[in-house]
Amino acid sequence: QAEALKRYAGLRDLPAETLCGRRIGLHMNAGLMADLPSLTSSGAEGVGLFRTELQFLIRNKVPRRGELASLYARVMDAARGKRVVFRTLDIGSDKVLPYMKPQDEPNPAMGWRAIRVGLDKRGVMRMQLQALIRAAAGRPLTIMFPFVAQFEEFREARAIFDDVLENERKLHHTVPSRVEIGAMLETPSLAFAPDRFFEETDFLSIGGNDLKQFFFAADRENERVRRRYDTLNYSFLSFIRQIVERCETFGTPISFCGEDAGRPLEAVALAAMGVRTLSMRPASIGPVKSVLRRLDLDEVRKVIEDAAAQGAQSVRADLAAHLGRSGI
Ligand code: PEP
Ligand code: MG
Numbered sequence: 500q501a502e503a504l505k506r507y508a509g510l511r512d513l514p515a516e517t518l519c520g521r522r523i524g525l526h527m528n529a530g531l532m533a534d535l536p537s538l539t540s541s542g543a544e545g546v547g548l549f550r551t552e553l554q555f556l557i558r559n560k561v562p563r564r565g566e567l568a569s570l571y572a573r574v575m576d577a578a579r580g581k582r583v584v585f586r587t588l589d590i591g592s593d594k595v596l597p598y599m600k601p602q603d604e605p606n607p608a609m610g611w612r613a614i615r616v617g618l619d620k621r622g623v624m625r626m627q628l629q630a631l632i633r634a635a636a637g638r639p640l641t642i643m644f645p646f647v648a649q650f651e652e653f654r655e656a657r658a659i660f661d662d663v664l665e666n667e668r669k670l671h672h673t674v675p676s677r678v679e680i681g682a683m684l685e686t687p688s689l690a691f692a693p694d695r696f697f698e699e700t701d702f703l704s705i706g707g708n709d710l711k712q713f714f715f716a717a718d719r720e721n722e723r724v725r726r727r728y729d730t731l732n733y734s735f736l737s738f739i740r741q742i743v744e745r746c747e748t749f750g751t752p753i754s755f756c757g758e759d760a761g762r763p764l765e766a767v768a769l770a771a772m773g774v775r776t777l778s779m780r781p782a783s784i785g786p787v788k789s790v791l792r793r794l795d796l797d798e799v800r801k802v803i804e805d806a807a808a809q810g811a812q813s814v815r816a817d818l819a820a821h822l823g824r825s826g827i
Pocket of ligand 2: 685706708709
């Protein structure tokens, strides 16, 4: 990782601007205080996904509000004004808390997880939101709810936030200067939510790891089935395009924060489908930026559409050939 960062250091302060003049925002994923120095070294514009569950996973009981607030405050301090998107607790499925009563669920990935737990066990969710508000201490605050499958869940979660914020105000705590509340789009259902959802959410971030597993009905933890379905599958890319179009209609900012954002071919394809913000592990920022800067996205889009018109299910071979022709 250190070597990769060094190799791309020359690009660090240059924008991820394509040959066709489009600027792609490159942000980093994080989950620990130790990740934050990479914000400077990688040239990331911000933290597009801060996974908060690690703090809950490394302890043997629910962390206290004060501990969380001080950690979140240190994360914001280290970000020095760059935007940090805090994702509320995403437990269940592959992330099981040692102190949580084991749920005997036949399909944990489709079970009681993430926002579903948050809405049913509001105490923990309220405590985390309070910690985030106190950590912001008058600075801007960005929060994203994981695994929202329908508008109602987002509405409820946002109402909880508003209520917690109101309480904090009554308790004379300094409230954030600005609040943005978004949702992760990780289930196909949310892409078909009513228009009002797109109007009411401040932003959306596609959790490609989960979205892909539910789109293809292929367990992300099961190598045998997972590898069968390429992210550069035209069906998936078309779906991403549809999501981007709905967001464009309502002016809803949309980003992509699954692992695929950090793979150069995949990142290029996502950008060609209209995604303008990608969040990835810090070491991927250099390689992704380097490729984006050498391509015209209209040409990439044409390669994708032509491949599909020829009947290709995955556009990988055609896209790789195009990069080859572009000397990449
Ligand atoms: C995703 O699903 O793409 C995502 C970013 O969340 P996680 O990998 O933590 O489930
Ligand atoms: Mg996810």
